Every structure is written in C-alpha cells, then in structure tokens.
Amino acid sequence: MISVHFQPGDVTVEVEPGTTILAAAEKAGVVITAPCGGRGRCGRCRVVVDEGCDEPTGQERALLGDRELADGVRLACEATLRDDATVRVPSGSRTVSGKILSEDAWKHLALHPNVHVDHLDLPEPSLQDQRSDLQRVAEGLGLAADDLPAHEAALTELPVALREGDFSVTTVRVGNRLARVLPAGRDPQALGVAVDIGTTTVVAYLVDLQTGARLATTSAMNPQARYGHDLISRIEHVQSSPTGMADMRGAIVELVNDLISQACEEAGASMEDVYEATVVGNTCMHHLFLGLEPRYLAEAPYIPIVSRPVELDADDAGLAINRAGSVYCLPIIAGFVGADTVAVLLVSEITSRDHPTLAIDIGTNGEVMLWSGERLLVTSCAAGPAFEGGEISRGVRAAEGAVERIWLRNGDLDYATIGGAPANGICGSGIFDIVAVLLDTGVADTMGRFIDDDAAAHLPPAVAARLRGDGPTREFIIVPGGDGQQELTFTQKDMREVQLAKGAVRAAVELLCAEAGIEVSEIEEILLAGAFGNYIDRRSALRMGLLPEVELERIVGIGNAAGAGALAALVSVAQRRRAVELARTAEHLELMASASFQMVFADSMIFPDRQESGVNSSASGA
C-alpha cells in the first residue's frame, strides 16, 4: 500500500500501487471534476503531483502541454500512483470546494436530543411512603411531580412496569413528557427520524438518539406528484376537489409512514421505538403535511397560516411511531421561504461569517439569503424550472444520458453525459455550461441574442456550423444527429428561459444587497445548497452572471441542507433553538413589493461581457 495525501483538505488515504489518482481521490472523499466520466477525454481533471506517479499516458501527452507536464500537471483519471504522493487539486478541478456541509454535518453536533432515556432504581412504596407512581418516578429523575407531565399511554403502563420490574425501570421522555416506562431489563431503543419533504423527493433518516448513529436512510418520490408536479397544481387540487386536502395530506403522511417503516425494517427496529420525527419542507409541503389550507400561500400577499415551529402529537400528525411520540416541524419564514431555507441558514452557519455572505438554494423556486455581517435578509424568486431542465426544449432531469458537462476544445464543442450513455437531453449543469460556451464563443451576445450568419462568419468554423434557423427558431446544435445519435439543440427560446431564471436570481441578489446597504461586490463568499450547488460548474455560473464575482474558492457547495437541518434538529434541541432564532431574525424581503424590482430584473437578465468577467472561461482547457 502507498499513502496519498490530498491538498487542500489535508486528507490522506492508503491505496494499492497502480490506482489512478481519481480513484484514490474518490476513496478519500475528495471530489475532482471529471465531466467525461474519467475516460481521458475532457482534460478537466488536472491535478499537480511532484513524484510518486507512473509516466504520463498518451492521453495526457495529447491533452496537456509540455510546460504543464514539466510543472507536474497530470490528469487524475489517467495518472496511476506508484509510490507515496502528495496531490494538489486546483480549484478549477473541483466542482465544489471548501467546507462541505452535507446531511452528515449533524454528526459533528453535540448530541442533545429531545428524547431522554433513564434507568431508575426506585424505593418500593410502603405505608410510610405512599407517593403516587408518577411522583416516585419524577423524583427518581430529580424532578418535582408537576414537572413531569405524562402521556396517557405512559400512565397506563406505569403501574405494571414498576411492579414487574420490582421498581427498577427504564423511562423514555419526549421533551419533559413521560412517554414510556419499561421494567428493567427490557431496555427500549430510543430512535428518531428526520424527514425532508421535498416537492419531488421525500427522504427519511433513522437515527439512534442514544448514540447518534444513523441507522438507515430511505427515500421515494413525493406521491403528491400524481396531482401535479409543481406546487400550484397541487394547491389547485386541494381547492377543486372535496377530498383534495384529504388526498394530499393522506398521500404524504402515508409515504412518510412507509419510509419510516422501511427504515425501521432495514435497521431491525420497531416503529414503536421511534419517539420523535423532525420535519423540514417548503412552506407548501409543510402546510399540506399538517393539513393546513395552502390557498393563501399562492395568492398575494402570500400569507402562511403558521410560521413558528409546530409541535404536535404523533397521533395528530398521523404518524404511526410510538403513540406517545411527538412531531416537530421546523419553523418557516414566509409563503415561499420555508423550513428548507431555515435549514440552509442553520447548517451553513451563515451568520457566524465575519464577511458579507450569500446563500442560494435553487429548485423550481429560488431562495436567496444574504448575511451582510450584521443583518440576515432572505427572499424568494420565481427562478422557474429552467435550471433543472424544465421549460428547456431538450431539458431533462439529471439521469443517465443527460448531457451534464459541455466545454470548448480545439475550436469545437465537447460534452459528457451522465454514465457515458448516448445523449438524450440536457440537464441543469449542462445548461449552465452551454450558456457559458455560447457567451464565450460569441454565439450569443450580452442580451442573449444568437448572432446572425454574417456575424457568425467570425467564429471558429466548427462552432459556426452548429448554428441554424432564423429569429425565434434559431438554434445551436450541441449533438449532431446520425450515427445512432439523437440530435440535441439549444434554442433561442431556451436561452430566454435561462435569462429569465438568471435575471430573477440575480435581481434578488441585487435587491438584498441594496436593502442591506452593501455593494454586491462586497460579497466575499457564496454558499450553494442542494444538488444545484453540488453539480453546476461554478465558472459557468459566474460566466453567465448568475453569481456575483467572488474567488472560485469562495463558492462553496453545502449539500442537502434540508435533510441536514432536519437531522440537526433531531439530534439537538440547541439546534432547534438556533433555527427558531434564525427564522425570527431573518428579514423577509418581498421582491414584488419593491418599486425597483422590474427595472433591476430587466438589468439582471443581461449577461456580462467577457471582459467584465474576471474569471477564466470554461474554455480554459482548450
């Protein structure tokens, strides 16, 4: 075995000699950009190694210049390790960088759950000690009897458990409430489940609350999708059908129960041992889970029914966990700024930064958060589904065959698909790349217009040949048809959709900064939540002007913040308090209420000149 040390990150891993640097990096948990799937085609996985590698391969010699090879630059997917080595991964070769907060972030939190397990050896009652069973237990826990409310189920089992256990018992409390009493020797597991209800996907994480160990994770598509993929059509279903609310609530509650049940089965646990569920979702998912009328979320002025945390009995929530169990729904902020956004604020620790920091979470809707160093401002914007492939003529979700990377090479375009399968569409990260390529080559101008054939004569011929059609039907061929390949194009209309989405997000950034009284240029760090943050090429995002100019290093993916937030709240009541505090102090800015919104939005749709962007273009590998 040889030892490979990665920088930055200071991660060391042991591998067999002959392993590629890319494989070693994967083992070390270091993410290196490899859009072509590690097949030596794109030349994007450049790393710097001083010694310890085999000689460069033919592909490396073809894709890297002599000076680069002399400087120790290698392609991570090609170079094989022979001896102990130190590998430096330049920022350009990392999709995300810096501190990665994923749903595992909660593991670093001090375990401080809301569920308490105690073992008690109590004195037996006598004519001289006639305390009630509950008072005996309360005082055994060091509490006054009044400070130990008890669930009916616990009161029912209390006398029998005490006497079966000869007054040695194990108690489980949820919050301050007695939930279960078992005779000594029949120790209960105390489990909890964190639930992330997304519009598309629902995830349940089963956790042992005594050890902090994550026991199982289950997920499934949100079955409410049968009533519509987007929030508005779901809200309309609630309105239009007498059973609308029951359908919608029933579907999600049933799924959450199924996911918990599956997770318990995987972990060999019983649902009776699950005492608490924490729930995160956007405001509409939150309302539908609780059976609350969502209509007013969708009508101006977009008012939620309740924004503070909702705690309710598992029974009332319809969850089939322990009957004395409890459900905690994280707070929300506004009609379009939900608990998922609170989770981003929570797990990103944005307010502990000493510099202006932006956080962005983009799905169908976009939420933009700004920490000015003093104030915390949040807003939502109708980014539309363009960044997820929706409304784009050949857009697809990120799945096998989706074009996920596009770059310029030798005066022409190259691309990579997920899983290396034949291209069947373009997904979010591919859309970012194609827009950057079109801007860099000059195929599109700063107004997003595709140039005409006359102007295209100045382009590299291979690129110019990809343009066809006129006016609104003009389009750019990404993948030519034939040879068993589907033709894949990006149209002028697609460009407009991207512009609208980009304009909405950027306008939000501009208006938040204006409200906070800072310049956009003062932002030093950008946190990207969700899949969006993990997969887009940061340079492409900068190139299209979606993000303010910051150092690439300071654009940080923070992973699935919603799930991480639900987990953080599950394992730590201190985190719940923080979430409440963040939701309370966050100032919600309603973009529609801003007099200057339309103008800022229009300005924000314009793409930056190549000169404006201080970043090396995505074509740097050419």
Added chain:
Amino acid sequence: MISVHFQPGDVTVEVEPGTTILAAAEKAGVVITAPCGGRGRCGRCRVVVDEGCDEPTGQERALLGDRELADGVRLACEATLRDDATVRVPSGSRTVSGKILSEDAWKHLALHPNVHVDHLDLPEPSLQDQRSDLQRVAEGLGLAADDLPAHEAALTELPVALREGDFSVTTVRVGNRLARVLPAGRDPQALGVAVDIGTTTVVAYLVDLQTGARLATTSAMNPQARYGHDLISRIEHVQSSPTGMADMRGAIVELVNDLISQACEEAGASMEDVYEATVVGNTCMHHLFLGLEPRYLAEAPYIPIVSRPVELDADDAGLAINRAGSVYCLPIIAGFVGADTVAVLLVSEITSRDHPTLAIDIGTNGEVMLWSGERLLVTSCAAGPAFEGGEISRGVRAAEGAVERIWLRNGDLDYATIGGAPANGICGSGIFDIVAVLLDTGVADTMGRFIDDDAAAHLPPAVAARLRGDGPTREFIIVPGGDGQQELTFTQKDMREVQLAKGAVRAAVELLCAEAGIEVSEIEEILLAGAFGNYIDRRSALRMGLLPEVELERIVGIGNAAGAGALAALVSVAQRRRAVELARTAEHLELMASASFQMVFADSMIFPDRQESGVNSSASGA
C-alpha cells in the same frame, strides 16, 4: 308586602302577609329544621319573634310552654307573619349553621377562567406585512407568536375565518392555546362544565365562562354501579374481565357525555361551545375515568398512579365537547383521599382558620381532615356504609318514606319520614337520631349493648315496650307494625355496625390530633361535607361521640364540596392553583400504619356517658 329579617345571617326578605315563618325562611335561603315536614307535629322549628306575627295557633300552644310563648318563642311552621318582623333562629333549630358553602360557593369567586374570548380587529396582510395568520392573531392578542400554541382544529379554520371576517375575528383560547377562530359577528359562547363523579351519583354543571352564570345542572346514577355498588367490586371487575377497563371507563365517559349533552340541550347551547371540563372524584373514580389501572389503590400500600392534576385533550379523555377543548382533573392526595377531599379543603377554606378545625366527609368511605392552625393533616377511614343506611338491617337511602328524624316526646318515641310517606326504612340521619335516643333513654349502654328486660323495667314504659328478643337478636321497635304500617326495628347488630363506623371516624380524629400534637378538645370548629353534613342532627352526632365536643354553632355544613370544588376550578385558575397547593401541603396519615390504631379504634367505639356530653340531648323538645 311585609319585610322579614332573619338572624343570624342578616337576611331580609319580602313576603305577603299571612306567610308562615318557615315559608319566609325558605324564600330567604335560611334553613330551619323541620323534621315533621312543617306539619306542626315535632315542635323542632322553634324561632324567636318579638312582634309582627298572628296569635299562636293551637299546635303552638300544645307544643310550647307558657314561658316559651311569653319569651316570644314560636313554631316557624305554624306562626304566620302579619307585619314587618325580625326572626331569630336559635342554633337548635338549624340543621346547619354558620357560613354555608354549597356548590354555589364558586359564585363569590372572582371570575378567572382558563378560557378566554377576545374580539380582534386586525390589519389586513399586504406585501409589506406578511406575518403569518397565527402571528397576526398572536400580536393582536398582545402576545409573541411563540406564546400562542394552537390546536390543529384552530389552525385549520384560522385562514378562512380571518378572510371571511375581513380580519375581524373572535378567538377562543383554552389556557394559552388557540382553540377557535370565528369571523366577527359569529360570536361563540364559551361554556365550561364541572363534573362531580361520585361512586353513586354523577353531576354535571354547565356554566357560561364569560358571565359566570350557571346554565343547567344534570345528574344521573353512576352506571358503573352495574358492575358493583362499591369501589372494590368495580376494581375486581376491571381485573376479572378482559374488557373490564373498557367497560368501566366507557360507562362513565358515556354518561358524562350524556350529562353534558342534556345540560347543553336544556341551556339551548351546543356541545361545540363547551371548551373545558373540570373533574372531581375520589381516587378510584378518577383513575377509572382516565382509564388508569385501579388495582393498586385497593392493595396495601394503596398507591395511586398519578396524584397531581391531570390535564388532557378532550379527545383523549373521550369527551365530545369542542375538539380543541381540554379536561382538567383536580389533584388527588392518596389512594383513598381523592379530588373530592381536595375540593373540601378548597371550598371550606379550612386553612384560613386561626383555630384548630376539623373537616369530615363521610360516604361509603370517610375522609377526615384536620387543620391544626399550622399543619394540614388528612386521612381516610373505612367508615363503611352504615351512615348511609348500608349494612343496617332496615337501612335505606334517603328517599321518600325513609325515617329521617326520631325524637323523644312525652316519654315515647316520635319520628318523621321524608315526604311524610309511610315509613319504609331508616336513612342516615334517622340512624344518628335513633342511636342518640337509645343512648339518652338508657336502652343502650356506653358499650352499645341493649339492656336486658330487668334493666329495662326502669325505662319509661312506652320505651321499654319497644324492646324485644335476646342477645344478638335483641332489637328496638321504631315503628310498630299493623294499621297498614310496616314494622321497623333497629337491631343490636345494627348498633354494632354504627359503632364500627363511628369508631373508625373518631379514631381518625384522635390520631390526626395526636400527629398534629394537639388535644381533641382544642378543636373549635367542625366542617361537615356532603349530604351527611346537611342532614344529620348535629346533637345526635355529638351525643354518640362521633364528633368532638364543640359548640353547636361551630358545627358547619359545607354542602356538596365536590361539586363546588369542580365549579371553583372551572371558573378560576387561581382556585386550581390553590387546590394544587392544598394537595401538596396536606400531610396524608395512613391509619393502618399507626401502631396505636387498633387500640384507639377500640376506645373510639365506646359511646360517651350522658354526663360526658355537655350538649342538650335530642329529647330537649319533649
């Protein structure tokens, strides 16, 4: 109309000339003893009037001496009023005296209910004011959003009510929890119900919590009686049948729902408008109402499951009041000292006395409470059902035809029945009287033995003629048979039953005093709860040595304390806090745990000599 002023009590009432003093007293709420039913037979309703009355009737001349007539003594049932008068009711003519605390005592309490109704005119939301519906309401109530938890039902109706009412709404809160929101103009009634669950009888009092008005009272027999009249047989049913607990809980919950429903119907109200129920009962009734295992109440060391107040959602209690309603069960003290005893402590205000005071509540079980001036001690004693007519050969419950008064007149016995109907048995108050008569005449000695025929020769002949039989079958004829009358006797064995009950109660008094470090003779005041306190002849109770010697004036009936306690807790959270404090500070003495119990009990079964009793005997009217 003429004006009649009663003393003591300072009550004045207007009546038509020609009204009897007894009728005027009834109108004034002054209770005058009239065991013969106001028929001029017993001469027990003596009052003193200076002027304003018609001339004495023939009955008055027959029953009152000349000197008494000269002193202004009249019979209240015979003397008719002609002019303004002041009537003095001597203590001997009052069954109860002093401050009367009945279930109406709560009316004097400041209204401080746990249910709050508020009318709010709220600002409409806008893009500049996007507070959640709940936060808007909370702030309208002057609260932070976090301080207004909400029932799911209230959250569900909240958005619709706000918009239907153009943001003018009426809210109902139970405790701090939002229970209901109605558009302005549809103002809800806010009702509450106080429930007194007795082993035999269950009473529900419906109250308007906004005005304090009592709207209706309904009562019925406790249907658990079908499983046994006493607690032990009900507890045994719970043990012996798999559906035992469900039967027992179901029966009482169904009845309470029926009583609330009837009361609402009477008051023209809806059960949906009832937001809170307070519940008082002995510990066994309390446990069965809550579905809690009662077994350990009946086995030494008699441990209740929970003693502090139990608050639960109406749903969980099975009550069909408003679904956001709540149920408050008053605290209990011990296995045989329940919320009914706490109610006695509460409504009697025993701890505000500056002298040693005793309180006694006797049903099937007896509870004895002692306020020493510093310490509050409580205990229960197995008084048995003798004082309610149980275990007595011809004992009956207090109902039409029951002999309720017995007295000596002209060297023989006279009696009165309830409603003047032919005698069909003897009820509690009659039992007290017959024992006093037997002791006063010397038919029974201080050991409770009926004297033999030789000794009986010294008795007045009419009395001696009523004795017959030998040894254990010896008995005293109260009502001779014939002339269409049933024969009614009181046996030696009946005497023994009374002695056991009397001994148990008196032993409790002795041991409480010993524990408190005071002499029994230091007790200055005695409070008698329940029907027992309202109907027994205090002189008879003193004569048999059940009660310590105090002035007749200081023996005070406090009425149905259980019902009054439930009502007090319903209309005032301050009273709830007092109840909790009383339950907490009351020291429970377990008689069985006292080494000297058996000896004190044996001593206490002995009746006092006639000389020992400083009280005029019940024969004083003869």
